[in-house]
Structure formats: structure tokens, C-alpha cells
Amino acid sequence: MEFQTSKANQFRQLHRGPGVLILPNAWDVASARIFEEAGFPAIATTSAGIAFSLGYPDGERIPREEMLARIGRIVRAVHVPVTADVEAGYGVTAEDVARTTRELIEAGAVGMNLEDATGRQDQPLCSLELAVEKIKVVRQTVLEMRTPIVVNARTDVYLLPGGGNPDADYSEAVRRLLAFRDAGADCVFAPGLKDPETIGRLAKAVECPLNILAGPGSPSIPELAKLGVARVSVGSGPIRATLSLLRRLAEELRTSGTYSAMEGAVPHNEVNKLLGG
Secondary structure, eight states: OHHHHHHHHHHHHHTTOSSOEEEOEESSHHHHHHHHHTTOSOEEEOHHHHHHHTTOOTTTOSOHHHHHHHHHHHHHHOSSOEEEEOTTOSSSSHHHHHHHHHHHHHHTOOEEEEEOBOSOSSOSBOOHHHHHHHHHHHHHHHHHHTOOOEEEEEOOGGGSTTOOOHHHHHHHHHHHHHHHHHHTOSEEEOTTOOOHHHHHHHHHHHOSOEEEEOOTTSOOHHHHHHTTOOEEEOTTHHHHHHHHHHHHHHHHHHHTOOOGGGTTOOOHHHHHHHTTO
16 A cells, blocks of 8 residues: 555656646556556556447446456556546445445556546436535545545536537536535546637636547647646547557458558567566
8 A cells, every 4th residue: 555655646746747747548458568668657547448348338338347357457567657537436326436446446546537427318417516526435435545546537518419608618617627626636637628728728727737638639738738738648549549450450351351451560579578478
């Protein structure tokens, strides 16, 4: 626990600079080791990527036990701090969220993403009161276990279908993120936001580290740094890009019977070495 506390403190400090904390999102041990070898100081998991790799759709369809087992394998395989995406906490009751937090700490993770999405079409976001209660439950559980964890509290306001009203979306995002911060979140997260002006406004308004989900169409990391963003993650982007390569490879193999999509593949002995073979 002492070692885990040290890692958690190290991870928390990375949110304070120098520079933006860039978090690649791993879905298994191999991807985590690739990211670690590339020199990233910490790694995040992608809940969608882990679910996809185990045969589940995204959106808390994967059982808690399978998600946490994969997170634990990733944690044990790398030396850098690992923060885990546990979606909405795998349950709506205080005990559900407390259990997820306890098991996540036991798995060795030093950070967690907690979102306000419900997966329901009639009410895509949970009430602000419930979202705040979940963060407070996490904080209470952390105190009981005497092991710190860095909480990244996420609102899905900017992921709602239809785009909504920009002014209303911004106001609601600020309202929720400030409430999450005040409930004990170390960092706040607004995926789906790509407009530079709005990102800059939000970074100033929340007055705590802001996480932005980056991908094609997003400002570059140097631009996000200038806007005041503290943390950048890429979500399920890497696994989906990998699946895109696999799709091209499969099509080439089936149609022309050639293998150009496999050119540049990491050599077998390098992968073996990467994984301790």
C-alpha cells in the first residue's frame, strides 16, 4: 500500500505539469507495454477497448469482475501508474460504487474515471445529485482503505445526441464539473468537446485540472496546452485504429491474397521481449 500511495501521489503531481499529461489508453497488456516502452509516464485504460477485446459492446455491458481482472493484469505488467476507466461505477447504489472502488484499489490502479452517463435513451445523464454522491462514496472508501486514488470525474454533456444548444451545453457542463470538483474530484473531464474557444473557457471556469478527449479534429496537444488543458487522453481511438488496420489486412488477404498490410509489423522476438519472454 505504501508503494501504491507513492504511485498515486506521483500520478496526481503529473496533473500539475510541467506540460500536459498525455495519457494513452490501453486495452490489454501488450498495448500497455507498447505505451510504456514509448516513454509515457502513466497509462490509462479504455473501458470500451477492454470491453471490445473481451467480446462486449461498450456501456457497462461487461461484468465488473471481467473489467477489473483485465485492469489488474495491466497494472501488474507495467511500472508506471495506471488510471482505470470504470464507466459509471458498475451500479447505482452507494455500495456498488464503494465495491468497485475497493476492488480497483486492490487491483493496484491509482486513478479512476467516473462518468455521469446512464446508457438510457430517456435519461442519458444521471441526476447531478447521484453523480456527486458517487464521488463522495469514492472519497469515503479511499479514506477507509487508506490508499489514495486520483478521481477524474466525467460529464457526457457534449456526447449527447443532436448536439444540443452550445450555450446551454456549456452552462450544464460547467455546473456539473464544478459540482464534481467540489465533491472531491481531482480532475474533471468533458469528452466530445473539440472547439478551441469553448475548451479554453472551460479550462478557466473549472479552476482545476481539465481532461480533454483528443482525436482527429481536435486541437493538437501543444494547442490544448495553450488553452489551459492539463490532461489529454485518446479513449478507444487506439484500439479502433488497430481494428481498422486489421479490417484492411483481412480484406487484402481475402481479395488479392497479398500481405502488404502486415509490412512494418513488430518482429516476433520484440513482442516476446516486451512481454518478458
